[in-house]
Structures are given as C-alpha cells and as structure tokens.
Amino acid sequence: AFLAAQIVSTFVGMLLSWRGTAMPAASPCALAGAGPMRCLSEHGTAAAIVHHGLLRHGRTAATLLKAGTSWSKQGRGLAPSSSSLLALGRALLAGAGVAGGAAAAAQVGARALRGDGGRRNRCRRVVRRIVAATKSWHSAHSEAADQEAAMTEIVDRWIASVRSSVSPGAEVPRPHYALLFVPSAWAADLDKIVAALIKRLRWPKFAPMIGVVSEAPMLILHTSFMNRESLPDMPAPRVFFLGKSGLDQVSRLAVDPELRSTNTMKINGTILAVHAYLQRDPHQVGSLLLFGDISHGTRLVNQSLAALDVAYPNATKAGLVVSRASNAPSLAVGFRGQVVCKEGGVLGLALPAPMHTAIGLCGCRPVGLPLEVHDADLEQGAFIRTVGSAVWETDSWGVPGVVASKESSLPPRRQAVPTAVAFRSAAEAAGLKRTVLDFWVGVPRGSRRDEASFRVAPGAGEWALYQCGMATAEGTMVLDGEGPGADGLGKKGLRRIQAFISEPNYSAVGNLDKAYQLERMARMPGGSPAGTLLLAGGPGAAASIADKALYGGCAVGLAVIGHAGIVMDQAGADGTGAFSYSAAGLRPTAIHRQTAGLLYFRG
DSSP states (O other), X not given: OHHHHHHHHHHHHHHHHHTTOOOOOOOHHHHXXXXXXXXXXXXXXXHHHHHTTGGGGXXXXXXXXXXXXXXXXXXTTOOOOHHHHHHHHHHHHHHHTOOOOHHHHHHHHHHHHTTOOOSHHHHHHHHHHHHHHTOOEEEEEEOOSSHHHHHHHHHHHHHHHHHHHSOTTOOOOEEEEEEEXXXXXXXXXXXXXXXXXXXXXXXXXXXXXXXXXXXXXXXXXXXXXXXXXXXXXXXXXXXXXXXXXXHHHHHHHHTOHHHHHTOTTOOOHHHHHHHHHHTOOGGGOSEEEEEEEOTTOHHHHHHHHHHHHHHSTTSEEEEEEOOOSXXXXXXXXXXXXXXXXXXXXXXXXXXXXXEEEEEEEOSEEEEEEEEEEEEEEOSSSOEEEEEEEEEEOTTOTTOTTOOGGGOOSSOOOEEEEEHHHHHHHHHHHTTOOOOGGGEEEEEEOSOHHHHHTTOSOSGGGTEEEEEEEEEOTTOOEEESTTOGGGGTOOTTOOSEEEEEEEOOOTTHHHHHHHHHHHHHHHHSOSOOOSEEEEEEXXXXXXXXXXXXXXXXXXXXXSEEEEOSEEEOOOTTOOTTOOSSHHHXXXXXXXXXXXXXXXXEEOO
16 A cells, blocks of 8 residues: 555656646645645545655554545545544644644644645644643632632632633533642631532533642642543543442442343452442543542551452552541532532542553652561551661571681571661661651562562552651550551561651652653653643652642642552553453552652543
8 A cells, every 4th residue: 555655646746747836845734735635636545645744653554545535535525534533633733843632633633624724834823723722621729818819819810721722712622520629727618619619610510520628728720621522432520439338339239130140251240340330331431530538547448449440450540648637528529519528438530531640759768778577566556666687696697707606507687676776776877866756667568579570660669658656665666547557568567667757859749750751752752741730648748849839739638549650551451451450550559658649631
C-alpha cells in the first residue's frame, strides 16, 4: 500500500509539473488550507495522504489509507469515522506545534474536513482556539478568612475561567464532576458549603460534587468537563462509598446465587460483587479518585482499597486520607439534589478517563543506616523493643577482632540495644538534636526478593512511615496510631527498620513533577494533562509546600492514597484485562504518610 501511494504521488507530481502547477508543501497545515475533499477529488485517496505528509507523524500506511477511504466516502454522503477524525486531528496538532488531547484532536479533524483551516498561520490560530475551547479542567481557590467572602471569590474566579475558555457562540462542555476542599476550621459546615456552591454555580444534579476537609487554610474548587462530541460513549462518573455496610453488601453479593449464575468465566465472586456494587465493568473505569476516612479504623480503609485493587487492576487509583478536626464528618457528596455526609470508609469516584500519578516521600529524611529488629510486637499494638547495634557480640564466631580461643558455634550477631537509644545515637552521629517524638519509623513494604529485583519504587514504595508516639523508660519505641499491622505489614515480624526525621524539603514537589514530565515525554510524547491536583499527606509534606496555591491549590491530609512512584497508562489494558493485580503490572494501592502526590488527569 505504501509503495502504491508513492507511485501515485510521483505520477500526480509529474502531471502537475507538466501542467505548470507546483505541488504544495507536504505539511499537515496544508491539508487544512486546501481541504482534503479538494485534494481527494483532484489526486485520489492515496495521493492525498502522501501529498499532505501525514506519514511523518507516526501513522502506518494501512491506518492512513483506511482513514483516507473513510474521508473519500464523505464525498458520497457518508460521515467519516471517529478514528479518522482523531488521526487527522492529531496530525494537524503535531504539525501546528500545539499540544492537545483527544477532544481537541477530534474537533480539529472535523474542522479540517470542512476546509475551515485557512493558510498555515491561520491554521495554527484555529488549532489553538479549538484547544482553548475544549479546556476541560477549571480551578479556583480563595484564602479569605471569612466563609462568605471565600465562596464569593471562588464563584467569581470559576465563572471567569469558564468564560475565558469558551469561544463566542460555542456550546459549554458537559459538566463531569467537581472536587471541593474545605479548610478544617469550617469542617462543621461542610455540607452547607457544598450545598451553597452547588446553588451558586448552578451545578447540575447529574454531576457529583465531592466535599473534602483539608488542613490547608484555603477553599479550593476543581471542576472537570466532558466534550460529548469527541467521546460520545464515555460513561458518566460513578460516585460510591465503601464503608462497613458497603463491604458487608459486597460480601452478600459475592454469594448471591443469581449473580453467580451469570459467572460464565469462573471469576472470583468478590470481583463480580464489586463490579455489581459500583455498576461498572473494568473496561469502563480508567481511574479511581479515592478519599479515605479512618475514624472507624485504618483496616476498614485498607480492606476497601484491596477490594478495588482486585476488581479494577488496570485502573490507576489515587487520593487522600482526610483528617478529623472535630466530631463532624470529613467527607460529603452533593448528587441528584442532595448533600450527604460520609465517615468511616472510602468515598470514591470511578472515572472513565485515565489518570497519571507521581507519589514520593516529601518532608522527611533518613537518619543512619537500617537497623535489624530483634524484638517487636505488632499484634497487641505497635511496640519495637530492641534492635541490633553496630557492635558485635563477643562470643560470636567469625567476627573480626574476636580472639580465637573465644570462638563458639553461634552465628555472628550484633548486640541488642533499646530502639530509642539506637535512634538517639544515630541522630547524634548525624549532628541532630531531636526528641523521640520527632522520629518516624520506616517499615519495609516489600519482601527481600522484591527489593533485590527492583520491584518496589524507591522511597514511598520501599518504606511505610509511622510516627513515634512515645518511648518507655526501658527504651521501647511505641508507634502512634494502629501501626503497621493495620496496613497488613509485619504479619511475620519485622526484618529491619529505618529512622526518619521530619524536615521540610521545598524542592521535593518540583523534582517529582520533573520526573513525571521526563517519563511522559519518553513514553507518550505529545499532548498534556487536562488538569493537575496536588496532595500532601503528613506534617512534613505540608511544611514542604511553601505556596499552597500551586497547581490550582494543594489539599492536605493525613496521608496520600495511591501507587508509589510514577504510574502512567498501562500497556495492554484494553478490554476487561486480567482479573489479578500481578498480571496488571500496577503497584498495590497503599496509604503513604509523609508523602506528596501529583495527580494528572488525562480527560
């Protein structure tokens, strides 16, 4: 097909040269200027494709010939396919040097088929105007101390942002969902603030608005819109809540005879139960936005995350563990004319579009070397009594410096010292004067085999951090909260721990964003995220973000939920995918303390 196209193009060029007509430049912008229908009528399908140089933009000959055939059918009254519009639009975006997503590419392709592009400079202006018109992410924030003034400022900024992105006479895209982060000082009025903004913004009933309490002293609003023309088959976002009653309902659905009778693929009953509970199949969920409340225990949140992992293994999951400033609920959702508060579980939003995440440690630094654990109890609490010091036992065999007459059959081992003493010694050796309450204990997330084979992401994927609550007179370290046992760690004991201290790191978020941008350019060049959300979990991460207005506003909580490291679209995730976490290739969804997370929404 490629050789035939080249031959036809050469032949047409000779004819045009004989007639005294010069062949236009092989540029995607020329396609918008001359119009594909005119080129098709004069030169034919294959010549039009090669004539406009679309093969230079990474498309195969077979795909472009198929797209050209659908373009030529338009001349006989048939509409072009959506894939043809996307292929044409993406080529035009690349030729004009403008970044845009699928929605912009589809509109650019449709505009080019109508011959509305004009010359090269006009084509670039049209492309940029279409990209601006298809902007799907709008943010607004306010740092006003008064609640009424903050809501008024939020509404004014949001309306101005929407109006600036819609060209005159154009239709406003369909609202998708909204995220509202309320300062912890106003936690008692969370449901009232959500209801008031829904009314002032005239937010439709079919689009959910999720309200979340944040420790940041600002009111933040993020909204997403969806272009119906570019993605007509995209399902609406599905809002759900997985608490104790929700998990009980999933357990009942797992043994429901009617549901099991439809299980022709012999899939695990729990997986089918989660699909039925969310009313979404795996291929309909591209990402999951999650907000956890641990007022009823961390184990409940982890059980919900594990259920979502096995049911939707190819979907990227990320979110925030909210803090409880008072007895008032920290989560609320406005949907279908009602505002309902939630607590003790996971409030989630199943999105059809994919999402990229970058999660890493922020606001903490390791002190000393990892210490071998000798005595710990994680079943009845979170106690770490003794660890191995740098000094060897004198009666150990094979230790350098031991007299030969004192050799014994015992293996080499280090002297056991209280954990608090070992942490203080490591801090003094590093020149730091810190109390026990300043320490965070890092517990390994992966096994020794996973660490040796580089299967865990460095930093947040390697260590789970827990704050030290107190130290006993004997030097036993008592961790704050439920400890590693609630996260499913240390069931067979602890091999080693790492001491961390909380310390602001103002370059951590910037470095995390640079790492993602490099990964994105290497793996999927072209296009840019529709919106970005910054999350901070823990006091160290909150102190490391000097400007809370970055990325449209920073939401602060107890911890960040998601996959450690950088996660982008997974290859081979089409269709239902594999119903197992290991086959999907994604890291498990976990709770990360003292971390920062960047969420990049792709649509």
